[in-house]
Amino acid sequence: xxxxxxxxSRTVLAAIAVIELCMLMRAILSFFADPExxxxxxxxxxxxxxILPFRAIFSRFESLDQLPLDIPFFATWIALAALGGLLPTxx
Numbered sequence: 001x002x003x004x005x006x007x008x009s010r011t012v013l014a015a016i017a018v019i020e021l022c023m024l025m026r027a028i029l030s031f032f033a034d035p036e037x038x039x040x041x042x043x044x045x046x047x048x049x050x051i052l053p054f055r056a057i058f059s060r061f062e063s064l065d066q067l068p069l070d071i072p073f074f075a076t077w078i079a080l081a082a083l084g085g086l087l088p089t090x091x
Contacts, residue, residue, distance in 0.1 A: 006051050016084045022046040023077055051076045 033040045048084035054072035058064055064071050 005088070013084055013087055016080050019047060019050055020077065023051075023073070023080075027073070045065055047076075052082070054079070 022043045026040065026047055029040040029043060051070065051072055054075045057074045058075065
C-alpha cells in the first residue's frame, strides 16, 4: 500500500511539474513566438484544460476583465503549487 501511495504521489507531482513548465513556456512564448507556433499550440493544449475551470470562476467578476493580467492563469499556477505542496512526499 505504501508503495502505491508513493507512486501515485510522485506521478501527480510529475504531472504538476509538467503543467507548470508548460504554463511558463506558454507565458514566455506568448510574447515572442508566432501565435501558430507548434510549441505554443502544444503548451496551450496542455494547459488550457487546467486553466479553464478558473476562467469560468473568474468570468463572474466583471471588474477583473479590465486588468491587463490573466488572473485565472496566475490562480491556476498558485493552485497547482499549493496542491504540489500538500501532497505527501515520502522518500
